[in-house]
Amino acid sequence: MKGKAEIREFVLGLLTGSGDDGPLADDDSLLNSGRLQSIDAVEIVVFLEENFGIDFTQIGFDRDQIDSIDAIYALTRTARSGD
Incomplete structure (x- = not known):
């Protein structure tokens, strides 16, 4: 089973690909904080579609x-449960 x-x-x-090697907590903002960009959001969506x-x-x-x-992770759990 795939997970967190x-x-x-x-x-x-x-993050590494964009030169960001700072610490990352599981609840840290990725997009709203500017750590990742819109193109990264597309990459995440494709990753979730293909892998989950x-x-x-x-x-x-x-x-x-x-x-x-x-x-x-919450999104993947919701999608798995069909909610």
């Missing part, structure tokens, strides 16, 4: 859903 560790690894890769089967055409998209590792 995989999400964290992916997000850390995005989330269909954003069904659930809609809200930037806050992917603004932290905790938020992304």
